[in-house]
Amino acid sequence: MKRPVAWMAGVVVLGLMGCASGNTSREPVTHGDWSVFAAGSGSARKCWAATTMLAVPVGYRGRSVYALVTAETSPAGTGEFAVINQGGGWPARRGTLNVGAQEWPLQFEGETGWLLSEDADRAVRAALAQGQSGRVTIGTDSMSFSVEGFASAVRDANRKCSG
DSSP, rough: OOOTTTTTHHHHHHHEEEEEEEOOOOSEETTTEEEEEESSSSSGGGEEEEOOOOOOGGGGGTTTEEEEEEEEEEETTTSOEEEEEESOOOSSEEEEETTTTTEEEEHHHHHEEEEEOOHHHHHHHHHHHOOEEEEEEEETTTEEOTTTTTTHHHHHHHHHTTO
């Protein structure tokens, strides 16, 4: 089973909160509802695009819940899709991601949820880039996220980490 990149939850949360060290972009570039972040330099540089969940169930209120995609050209990443529940874990170890009419299983551990294969990551990125809506379901809880600006944000993240 594919595991998320180890740096993902910590660095992503720091970047999203805007309180990271000087090596992390404090002011992300915004593309519609998605923002692009970069951390580190040289071969250790990591880049990602992220958005906050729109419809968060009552049990998640007060937490920050994000959908994100790592840059395809990032040394540690392969363009992975993930969800982060900052400030609390997930209520189950498994859930689903729906994009348009397609569905993929998600695995959760700690604050991070991820797709089970690189093929699923590629398929999800392609579907989101076409503007299909996204929804994460865990048990009876469901939350959605916007795809407005997704394609340009991912291109920008890939560009920031390509050289």
